Amino acid sequence: MAHGPAKGIGRWLFTTNHKDIGTMYLWFSFSMFFLGGFFAMVIRAELFAPGMQLVDPNFFNQMTTMHGLVMVFGAIMPAFVGLANWMIPLQIGAPDMALPRMNNLSFWILPCAFIVLASTLFMEGGAPNFGWTFYAPLSTTYAPASVNYFIFALHIMGASSIMGSINIIATILNMRAPGMTLMKMPMFAWTWLITAFLLVAVMPVLAGAVTMILMDINFGTSFFDAAGGGDPVLFQHVFWFFGHPEVYIIILPAFGVISAIIPTFSRKPLFGYSSMVYATAAIAFLSFIVWAHHMFTVGMPIAGELYFMYATMLIAVPTGVKVFNWVTTMFRGSISLETPMLFAIAFVILFTIGGFTGVMLALAPADIQYHDTYFVVAHFHYVMVAGAVFSGTGAVYYWLPKWCGRMYNEALGKVQFWLAFIGFNIAFFPQHFLGLAGMPRRYADYSLQFADWNMVSSVGAFMYGAAQVLLLYNVLSTVIAGKKVTEPKTWEGAEGLEWTVPTPAPYHTFTTPPEVK
Amino acid sequence: MATAVHKTLIKLSVGAVVMFAFAMFAMPPLYTMFCEVTGIGINTGEPYVATEAGIDESRTVRVQFVTTNNAEMPWQFAPSIHEVRVHPGEPTPVTFWAHNTTDNDMVGQAIPNVAPFNAAQYFHKTECFCFNNQPLAAGEKADLPLVFIVDPDLPPAVKTITLSYTMFDITDRQSGGPVAATTN
Numbered sequence: 001m002a003h004g005p006a007k008g009i010g011r012w013l014f015t016t017n018h019k020d021i022g023t024m025y026l027w028f029s030f031s032m033f034f035l036g037g038f039f040a041m042v043i044r045a046e047l048f049a050p051g052m053q054l055v056d057p058n059f060f061n062q063m064t065t066m067h068g069l070v071m072v073f074g075a076i077m078p079a080f081v082g083l084a085n086w087m088i089p090l091q092i093g094a095p096d097m098a099l100p101r102m103n104n105l106s107f108w109i110l111p112c113a114f115i116v117l118a119s120t121l122f123m124e125g126g127a128p129n130f131g132w133t134f135y136a137p138l139s140t141t142y143a144p145a146s147v148n149y150f151i152f153a154l155h156i157m158g159a160s161s162i163m164g165s166i167n168i169i170a171t172i173l174n175m176r177a178p179g180m181t182l183m184k185m186p187m188f189a190w191t192w193l194i195t196a197f198l199l200v201a202v203m204p205v206l207a208g209a210v211t212m213i214l215m216d217i218n219f220g221t222s223f224f225d226a227a228g229g230g231d232p233v234l235f236q237h238v239f240w241f242f243g244h245p246e247v248y249i250i251i252l253p254a255f256g257v258i259s260a261i262i263p264t265f266s267r268k269p270l271f272g273y274s275s276m277v278y279a280t281a282a283i284a285f286l287s288f289i290v291w292a293h294h295m296f297t298v299g300m301p302i303a304g305e306l307y308f309m310y311a312t313m314l315i316a317v318p319t320g321v322k323v324f325n326w327v328t329t330m331f332r333g334s335i336s337l338e339t340p341m342l343f344a345i346a347f348v349i350l351f352t353i354g355g356f357t358g359v360m361l362a363l364a365p366a367d368i369q370y371h372d373t374y375f376v377v378a379h380f381h382y383v384m385v386a387g388a389v390f391s392g393t394g395a396v397y398y399w400l401p402k403w404c405g406r407m408y409n410e411a412l413g414k415v416q417f418w419l420a421f422i423g424f425n426i427a428f429f430p431q432h433f434l435g436l437a438g439m440p441r442r443y444a445d446y447s448l449q450f451a452d453w454n455m456v457s458s459v460g461a462f463m464y465g466a467a468q469v470l471l472l473y474n475v476l477s478t479v480i481a482g483k484k485v486t487e488p489k490t491w492e493g494a495e496g497l498e499w500t501v502p503t504p505a506p507y508h509t510f511t512t513p514p515e516v517k
Numbered sequence: 518m519a520t521a522v523h524k525t526l527i528k529l530s531v532g533a534v535v536m537f538a539f540a541m542f543a544m545p546p547l548y549t550m551f552c553e554v555t556g557i558g559i560n561t562g563e564p565y566v567a568t569e570a571g572i573d574e575s576r577t578v579r580v581q582f583v584t585t586n587n588a589e590m591p592w593q594f595a596p597s598i599h600e601v602r603v604h605p606g607e608p609t610p611v612t613f614w615a616h617n618t619t620d621n622d623m624v625g626q627a628i629p630n631v632a633p634f635n636a637a638q639y640f641h642k643t644e645c646f647c648f649n650n651q652p653l654a655a656g657e658k659a660d661l662p663l664v665f666i667v668d669p670d671l672p673p674a675v676k677t678i679t680l681s682y683t684m685f686d687i688t689d690r691q692s693g694g695p696v697a698a699t700t701n
Contacts, residue, residue: 098522141588162533170525204533208540223545226628227587227685234548238540299634 005507013108016100017507018085021107023403025082026396028111030472032074033389035118037465039067044427044461046444050451060444061129062121068132069150072250073157074114076384079392080253081164084192087399088168090498090505091186093177093514098170106163113156120146131442133243136224136235140216147217151210158203165196165203172196177497179516183277186496187270190277191256194284198245198252201288205242209235233298240291248287251351251383252280254391255322258344260496261398262326265341266333267493272325279318279325286315296367305364312362316355323352338491339413343394346421347387354382357432372442375435381428393420393471400475401490405504406482412474420467426460564648565641565666572606573669580667583681584613590686591619592653594627597660605669608643613661613682617653626650627661627682636675639668650687 005011005020015021042063046054055063085103089096097103120127123146130138130147139147172193176185185193212223212235222228224235255276263270270276293312296305326348335341357379361367370376401407430453435441439450446454489499497516501509580603582596593616603609617623627647631637642648646661653659667678 099526166526166529166533169529170522173525174521200529200533201536204535204537205540208537208544211541212545226683230545231548231552234545237548238544241540241544299632301634 014104016096016104018089018097018100018103019403019505019507021097021103022082022084022086024107025078025085025110028107029075029077029079029082030475032070032078032114033468034472036067036070036075037468039063039070040461041465043067044458047446047454048458049455050446050448052445055444057444058126058129061131061442062127064442065128065131065134066117066121069117069128070114071384072132072246073154074117076250076388076392077161078110080192080195080250080388081161081168083188083253083257083392083395083399084164084168086403087498088171088189088192089175090501090509091189091496092172092175092180093497093510093516094171094175095508095510095513097167098175099167102163103167106160106167109156110160113153113160116149116156117153120144120149123149133239134210134213135239136213136216136232139213140224143217148214151214154210155207158207161199162203165199168192168196169200177510177513177516180497183274184516186256187259187273187276187280188253188256191252191259191280194280195249195252198249198284198287202242202245202249205238206246209238209242212238233295236295236298237292240294241288243294244291245284245287247380247383248283250388252283254347254388255280257391257395257398258326258347261340261344261394262329262348264398264491264494265338265344266330266335268329268333269495270325271328271331272321275321276325279321282318283315286311286318290315293362293364293367296364297371309362309364313359316359319355323348323355334493338397339408339410339417340394340398342414342417342421343390343397346417347390347394350382350386350390350424354379354387357382370435372440373435374431374439374441377441378428378431378435381431385428386424390420396471396475398491399498400478401485402498402503402505404479404482405484405486406478407485407490408474408478408482412470416467416470416474419470420464423460423463423465423467427457427464428460430454430457430460564645565643571669572604574604576605577602578605578667578671578675579677580609580665581677581679582611582613583679585681585683587683587685590625590684592617592623592625592684594625594682594684603667605667605671608664608666610644610662610664613646613663614658615651615653615661615684616658617656620655621688622652622654623686623688624650624652626685626687628685630681630683632679632681633675636671636678639671639675640678640680641666641668647682 005017006014012020012024042055043060046052046060046063085097088094123144125144125146127146128134128139128144128150130143134150172185172189176182182190212221215221216223216225216230222230224230224232226232259270259276290308290312292300292304292308296308300308330345337345357375361370361376361379397408397413434450434453434457437450439446486503488501488503490503491499497510497514498505500514579600581600582598584594584596586592586594595614597612597614601609601611613627615625629642629645629647631640642663642665644662644664646663651659651661665680
């Protein structure tokens with residue numbers, strides 16, 4: 001009965017098929033990952049040695065800003081939306097997403113947003129240079145003229161994100177197969193359900209923040225301008241009220257992916273499924289009440305510092321529950337180390353390191369010392385890169401055979417993993433030392449005592465960059481010429497509805513809903 | 518099912534709009550309220566009526582004066598003395614001076630701030646140029662008086678208080694009276 005995809009470019013422009021849209025999200029995210037990665041290479045090349053080498057400081061600031069924006073909003077978030085589009089209907093037994101036309105719209109406005117954002121690099125005065133956190137007054141009084149394009153891009157991107165999230169919630173709440181109760185859903189669907197609620201709650205707050213910036217710049221308001229009775233510190237509160245949930249928006253779907261991969265390759269069901277669900281919900285709730293731990297140095301009352309410190313440290317409890325559950329799932333499992341599992345295990349180890357440095361940073365008195373140093377940079381790259389990106393890479397290896405019916409090159413996958421793992425740690429572990437020694441972040445130059453570790457860090461960053469080129473090669477060669485696979489279950493230990501459909505997944509699946517016992 | 522999906526869509530869209538409105542219209546006033554309640558950057562712009570609390574000779578507190586010009590304010594503005602040592606309860610007069618270096622008549626407004634913030638409520642001004650705005654004609658210079666009292670209840674841990682003034686150019690806003698008090 002099912003008709004196949006349309007021919008030509010029209011298939012992609014007008015598609016309402018969740019698999020096509022998922023594929024486009026993933027390729028878009030991959031291309032943004034390389035763009036943001038290129039910016040990172042410029043940063044690390046400049047910091048390879050002390051003194052000014054390649055770029056002027058203003059351009060360096062544009063690179064750090066654009067790297068952050070492109071990676072957070074262009075690479076990581078769309079990657080997980082792409083995975084959600086592909087996998088959630090397959091995992092819950094739905095024929096498609098609940099709102100397929102909105103799905104098309106929410107994808108296609110995304111490239112528009114990033115074309116607008118990237119075009120600022122070629123404008124007079126340059127791209128945004130105020131850091132991805134765009135604190136006022138850097139983003140108002142002292143901003144380059146391109147700030148208005150940045151605001152517009154963020155608005156479009158936010159609209160895309162909100163539509164995507166509404167779609168995911170509507171799909172999960174309304175389109176599950178008969179018998180698929182909420183507590184039978186795979187963890188990936190659960191983490192995305194909670195993430196989508198976070199997105200609907202905080203993306204409008206980001207839109208509010210950029211709108212206030214826009215009005216301060218162009219319409220004479222003084223939300224963040226002390227001369228008119230406003231307060232720049234207010235900006236930081238609004239921004240982090242969005243920004244802290246945002247970091248969990250990035251990591252929660254990654255948790256879902258890891259909760260799928262580890263049981264498969266341990267050949268055991270996920271340990272503590274319901275505690276995983278409650279821990280995810282607890283993390284989401286806590287994310288709303290801890291935002292000011294990003295601002296311990298702005299001059300808060302001691303009671304505020306104490307409250308935000310303890311509330312933040314509380315997050316270690318549900319996060320610890322998750323880490324212990326993953327470890328317990330592996331315990332006495334029949335483990336095999338295919339590439340997705342390598343990425344998952346690396347995720348657990350490195351994310352835990354990032355979690356620990358997070359607890360260190362949660363301590364207000366210690367944070368006053370670490371604030372705005374490379375220690376913070378190391379911390380959030382351990383959770384964002386070794387967390388979200390490793391998980392996303394693992395997900396690509398894990399589901400790629402299901403997507404295209406071809407097996408990737410396992411040996412190349414393992415080489416890619418080790419290059420990424422070693423490169424990542426060489427790049428970012430020394431940044432802990434640099435930060436503790438007092439090297440501030442977001443500068444194009446540094447004092448001589450920081451030279452050695454910066455050189456090591458740059459070498460590691462180039463290695464990590466090379467690993468991504470290898471990933472691209474591996475994915476392309478798989479899609480074009482990989483060994484064909486046809487069994488529905490690619491991995492012997494895999495469980496779930498997505499492994500009951502043929503491989504490669506046909507254009508239309510679950511047109512008659514499956515029975516879930 | 519389609520109606521159920523649309524109900525979800527409408528509920529979530531309304532939720533998103535409410536959150537946008539919350540950020541734009543509720544967070545700024547809530548923040549101002551929060552600062553007032555907790556006493557962060559208590560606005561020490563209100564005149565204080567001295568009470569007969571007596572002078573605590575046993576204690577000496579350093580009071581430092583700092584001045585800044587807000588962006589694009591061209592005046593010269595500085596304290597005549599950068600630091601005084603006072604006993605709590607003792608009214609102390611000091612002066613600041615300002616010079617309008619431009620060829621235009623201008624109006625300035627100095628906004629005070631006290632650090633550390635837990636000293637703010639114990640730093641009283643009985644007389645201050647900052648209670649009003651400061652009109653200066655082109656090229657005019659003026660001494661700006663301040664009389665302050667450090668409250669004897671000042672927490673013992675506070676040994677140094679810094680009073681900082683930021684001078685704002687409010688010439689354009691003169692029709693509307695002095696600038697609104699800031700929270701910080």
